[in-house]
Every structure is written in C-alpha cells, then in structure tokens.
C-alpha cells in the first residue's frame with residue numbers, strides 16, 4: 001500500500017472548527033450545547049446509515065433518529081471483533097490497517113491517503129485501533145490551541161505548541177501510540193509548511209523505556225523548557241532534580257495518561273519550580289478535558305459526551321464516583337464511538353468551579369499504577385516506571401492482560417486472568433521480555449515468578465491495576 005507522508009489539511013475546515021470552538025468557549029452552555037446537539041445529530045445520522053455495525057445496533061423501529069440514551073452501550077471488544085463493519089468509510093478494513101501498522105516507519109503517515117491511525121496501549125485489556133479523520137484532527141488542534149493552557153480565558157493567538165521553544169516528549173515509543181503519532185504529525189506539518197520553522201528541531205521524543213539515569217542524561221543534553229510525559233515519569237525525574245542529579249530549567253510540565261496524585265503534583269512543582277498542567281485524554285478521544293487555573297479538569301462538552309455509569313451501566317448522579325464512563329465522540333464520524341465504555345471511573349463535581357468556567361468539572365479516579373523500586377545486585381535502588389514495564393511486556397510478549405506485582409525488592413510476580421489462553425506460554429514470553437528489559441536497567445538479579453492467585457483488584461472500582469507493589 002502506498003504510504004502518504006502528509007495528512008490532508010483543508011484550511012476552510014480548520015478555520016471553521018477553530019471559530020466554533022472559540023465561540024463555544026465564550027458561551028459553553030449556549031453555543032457549546034447547541035454545537036454539541038448538532039454534532040450528535042450528524043454523527044447518529046451518519047453512523048446509522050453508513051456503518052453496517054451501527055445499522056444492526058439501531059434501536060427500535062421508526063424513521064426518526066433515536067435518542068442517545070436509547071442506544072445500547074458498546075464495548076471495545078465488539079468493535080474490534082467487527083472492525084470491517086465499523087467505519088463509515090467502507091475502505092477501512094482490519095487487513096489494510098494491520099498492514100499499515102506493521103511498519104513502524106508509517107508512524108504519522110496518512111492511512112488510505114487521509115487518516116491518522118493509532119493504537120491504544122491496552123491498559124484496560126486488549127488494544128484498540130483508532131482511525132482519526134480530518135474533522136477529529138481539526139477538533140484536537142482547536143482544543144490544543146484554545147484550551148490546553150487553561151481554558152478560554154487564557155486563549156493565545158497561536159497554538160500552544162508554538163508558544164515555547166524546546167519540548168521534550170517522553171513516552172512509550174516503538175509502537176503507534178496516540179501521543180507519538182500526534183507528535184510525528186505535528187513535526188511533519190511544521191517541517192513541510194514551515195509554519196513554525198523553529199518547532200521541528202525543538203521538539204524531541206524520548207523513550208520512557210530507557211533506564212531513568214540514561215533518560216535524565218539525554219534530557220539534560222537536550223535542555224527542554226517544557227516536559228511532556230506521564231505523571232509517574234515526571235515524578236521520578238522531579239526526584240532526581242530534587243536530589244541534584246538533574247538540572248533542568250523548565251517553564252512548564254504537562255502530564256497525562258495516568259492519574260496525577262496531589263503528592264506527585266507537589267513534588268513535580270517544587271522540584272522544577274514551575275506549573276504542572278494535567279490533562280485527561282485517551283486513545284478514543286485525545287483531549288477530553290483541560291485543567292483550569294484552580295487545578296480542576298473541565299470536560300470539552302461541545303466535542304464529546306461522557307456519561308458516568310455504575311457497574312450495570314446505569315447513570316450515576318453528580319457527586320458520586322462512577323464505575324466507568326460511556327464516551328460519545330462527536331468529532332469523528334468516520335469511526336463512530338457511540339456510548340463506548342471507557343474503563344475510567346470519575347466523579348462529576350456537583351458544585352461550580354471557582355475559576356468560573358461553565359464547562360463541566362470532573363475528577364478522574366482511574367489508572368493509578370505504582371512506580372516500582374527494585375534493588376540491583378549491589379542493593380542500590382532502581383526505579384521502574386509502570387508504563388515502561390507494561391509496554392515492555394506488551395511489545396515484547398504481545399500480551400495485554402496481565403498483572404505484575406513486586407513482592408520483594410528483587411522479586412516480581414506475573415499474574416494472569418483465569419481465561420488466559422495457554423498461561424504457561426504467555427508467562428514464558430512475558431518473562432523473556434521482562435528479563436531483557438530488566439537487564440537494560442542493570443537488574444539481572446531480579447527474579448520473575450508466575451503467580452498462582454488471580455490478579456488483585458482495587459476495592460472500590462474493581463479495576464485491574466497492571467503494575468504495583470504487593471500490599472505488605
């Protein structure tokens with residue numbers, strides 16, 4: 001299949017999207033909700049007429065459009081299983097997208113000449129494949145430009161990406177993950193159109209899979225002013241900075257992809273002496289919420305609908321913690337997501353936020369894996385980031401459902417669900433991948449055992465945490 005290096009960018013679509021997003025920001029409950037409703041109607045029309053999968057799932061008889069709450073929630077497994085029936089562009093098939101993804105060099109290329117493709121890392125089970133059309137990319141760009149820096153009040157005349165000179169993006173590399181694909185796309189736009197000629201060389205990607213000391217050296221050499229990474233990685237780097245082993249002069253730290261705890265935020269802010277921007281996104285919708293000046297997350301309700309639900313998928317009222325959420329993505333009509341179950345549990349704050357924004361304020365509860373502290377043969381501490389460990393197993397052993405417990409400073413235990421096909425073979429592959437990863441971190445002494453018990457789940461949400469220290 002011919003690969004196209006550049007995705008299309010229709011200037012009319014981009015300026016209209018930017019204008020609408022700006023208008024919604026000025027009037028979230030008026031213009032914002034009107035735009036949301038119009039986008040939802042257009043999405044439902046297209047999904048129920050062009051996607052065979054959604055045609056089959058259309059609720060009840062009748063000519064009119066169903067209401068959102070009449071549509072049965074959908075799981076990732078069902079969409080992936082019926083991938084060829086899912087998209088409204090009938091040329092999108094599992095075979096062609098797999099062929100495209102097989103080649104790492106296709107990162108940031110235009111699939112079928114017009115789509116950006118990324119895969120989820122499988123934090124909630126099996127990985128998903130998400131095809132982003134031009135409208136969703138325009139929406140993500142508009143949200144980045146207008147809200148990333150703290151909402152409409154802090155709007156800047158150009159995209160936030162261009163506002164500061166040196167960006168270090170530390171993430172899982174080697175796959176087609178959302179962050180890496182988006183950064184690669186941005187680099188190409190900057191290079192090709194020379195819109196922001198200073199941006200291409202000042203935006204560098206670093207692998208979170210490298211040992212922390214090596215990563216710190218690479219970052220020191222690059223000397224970024226903005227660090228973009230996971231909270232656990234920013235926290236580990238902040239501790240190096242606090243100990244004097246790292247001397248970065250940062251003006252901002254942007255974190256996402258995991259839950260940010262209050263302690264992590266304080267450590268990062270104190271060590272680097274700068275503001276920490278949290279944001280909430282997923283592979284299914286890249287920019288779900290932005291953080292305001294009060295440190296509160298606000299939902300982009302003009303571009304997506306999030307319904308907090310309990311275990312039986314019934315609506316949960318504001319103020320209560322949900323079991324999961326149903327996502328309806330209003331930006332992407334090519335690969336529709338209608339009431340798609342996301343594993344995150346969250347709480348809609350019942351009271352208005354002190355910042356004054358009328359975008360719904362939320363608190364995200366999920367995704368809190370641990371940074372493991374292991375000992376090498378000389379009993380020196382070595383920190384391993386949860387996302388790096390999980391990615392090493394995913395990529396090295398092609399496994400997504402597992403749990404890695406640290407039972408002692410030199411012992412790890414791998415657990416699998418009861419329905420894991422051929423658990424012995426899965427363990428063999430995972431152990432080999434882990435040993436390679438541990439060796440690059442100077443941890444050949446760490447033993448990896450297969451757990452007999454089922455994975456531990458967290459009390460309230462029943463969520464499967466993938467990497468953590470066994471409770472003492």
Ligand SMILES: [Zn+2]
Nearest residue numbers: 292296353355
């Ligand atoms: Zn606020």
